[in-house]
Amino acid sequence: MLSIHIAENTVEARQPWSPYNAFRKNGVRKNSFDCIVVPGAGADSAGNPSPWGADMLDLATYAYWHGFAGQIITMGGLSPGDPGPLGYADAGKKYLFESQQLIPEEDIITLDFARDTIGDIFSLARTIKDGEIEEIENATRFLIVCPDYQAERIRVIAEHLFGLLAQENNRNYSIVILPITNPYLDEAILAVRRSKEAERIDGYQDSWVKYSSLDDFGIELRRFHGAYNGQADEAMAGKTLPADLKPNADLRVLNGRHGLELAA
Numbered sequence: 001m002l003s004i005h006i007a008e009n010t011v012e013a014r015q016p017w018s019p020y021n022a023f024r025k026n027g028v029r030k031n032s033f034d035c036i037v038v039p040g041a042g043a044d045s046a047g048n049p050s051p052w053g054a055d056m057l058d059l060a061t062y063a064y065w066h067g068f069a070g071q072i073i074t075m076g077g078l079s080p081g082d083p084g085p086l087g088y089a090d091a092g093k094k095y096l097f098e099s100q101q102l103i104p105e106e107d108i109i110t111l112d113f114a115r116d117t118i119g120d121i122f123s124l125a126r127t128i129k130d131g132e133i134e135e136i137e138n139a140t141r142f143l144i145v146c147p148d149y150q151a152e153r154i155r156v157i158a159e160h161l162f163g164l165l166a167q168e169n170n171r172n173y174s175i176v177i178l179p180i181t182n183p184y185l186d187e188a189i190l191a192v193r194r195s196k197e198a199e200r201i202d203g204y205q206d207s208w209v210k211y212s213s214l215d216d217f218g219i220e221l222r223r224f225h226g227a228y229n230g231q232a233d234e235a236m237a238g239k240t241l242p243a244d245l246k247p248n249a250d251l252r253v254l255n256g257r258h259g260l261e262l263a264a
Contacts, residue, residue, distance in 0.1 A: 001166055001172045001173075002159065002162050002163045002166045002172070002173050002174070002175070003172075003173070003174040003175070004155060004158055004159050004162070004174070004175040004176075004177070005155075005175075005176060005177070006151045006152065006155055006176075006177045006179065007022065007026045007028075007176055007177065007178045007179065008025070008026060009021065009022040009025040009026050010022065010148050010179040010180065010181060011059055011178060011179065011180040011181070012180075012181050013052070013055040013059075013180050013181045013182065013183050014055065014183055019059055019062045019063070022178065023063075023066070023068070026176075026178075028068060028143075028176070029068075030066070030067040030068060031067060031068070031069075032068055032069070032141065032143070032176075033063075033068055033069035033141045033142060033143040033176070034069060034070070034071065034136070034138075034139035034140060034141045034142065035069055035070075035071045035072070035073050035109070035136055035139050035141075035142050035143070036060045036063050036064060036068070036069045036071070036072045036073070036142075036143045036145065037073045037075070037124065037142050037143065037144045037145070038053075038056050038057060038060050038072065038073065038074050038075065038092060038144075038145050039075050039076065039117055039120045039121075039144070039145075039146055039154070040053075040075050040076020040077075040087070040088040040089065040114065040115075040116075040117075040120055041053030041056055041076070041088055041147075042076075042088055043086050043087060043088050043090075043091035047086040047090075047091050047094065048091055048094075048095065049088060049091045049092055049095050050088075051184055052147065052182045052184055053088055053091070053092065054095060055180060055182075055183075056145045056146070056147075056180060057074075057092055057095050057096060059145050059178070059180055060072050060096075060145055061096065061103060063143060063145075064103060064107070068143065069141075069143060070107060071107050071108075071109055071135060071136060071139070072096060072103060072107060072108050072109070073108075073109045073110075073111060073124065073136065074088065074089045074090075074092030074093055074096070074108065074109070074110050074111070075088065075089050075110075075111045075112070075114060075120040075123065075124065076088030076089045076092075076112065076114060076115070076120060077089065077112040077113055077114055077115050087112050089110040089111055089112035090110055090112055092108075092110070093105075093108045093110050096108050106135075109133060109135060109136055111123045111124060111127060117150070117153065117154060117157065118157055118204070118208070118221070119221065121154065121157045121158050121161050121162075122161055122214075122217065122218065122221060125161045125162055125164070125165045125214060126214055126218060128165060128169075129165055129168060129169060129214060140171060140172060140173050140174065141173075141174050141175075142173070142174070142175045142176070143175075143176050143178060144158065144175060144176070144177045144178065145178050145180060146177060146178075146179060146180070147179065147180065147181075147182050148179035148180060148181055148182070149182070149190060149193045149194045149197055150179075150197060151177050151179040152197065152201060153197050153200055153201050153204070154177055155177055156201050156204055156205065157204060157208075158175055158177070160204075160208065160209055161214070161217070162175060164212070164213060164214050164217070165214065168213070168214060208220075
């Protein structure tokens, strides 16, 4: 069984009292979550998170130090063409651990396999299913911090993928999505972003909801998305992919490291 909802009160970025008010108005109590999840939001050429990515990490820090959860998960890998040496997951860990946030290193989990939102949520669900990271394999309660315009799409993706996880693991999961504003974009750009998010929700429902297992979803994600590309996946071992699917920088999973072979 899965319980998932978007928090009613959005956090205003760069407003000191906004996190407190949002948690209070949404009825969030201490120890409400096992993990705070921060999806990828980009990093700069120096390996620092983007300004809006730093705002999300600041909100995660607030939640951590106020006792809402004991782990922070940063997500997002390095894509071809990215400006810096680090993807968002590693840039986020650096920010949380080395900057003034001072989150203990052992309480930061990085999932740097994915390159977009679908891949982020899939990599989290699949990592939990496979028990690949001991610290979170039994986690069932998640707080996802994300831009306000992206909250509904994350809800749709997480509802699908964690619904599959709940069925396959026979466990109950709960997710609260906490939106935060992006003060770096003007209203015209935000309107475009919201329109694109609506299109992406339609696209996800048309192309992805039909997959009824994490294994099948993962195979399709590897074939067409190239988003989840860093970990061995036993379910993929020995499977043959079509000959017209060629390895490339976006599909590193096809380079032979994970037991895949192209059809002759």
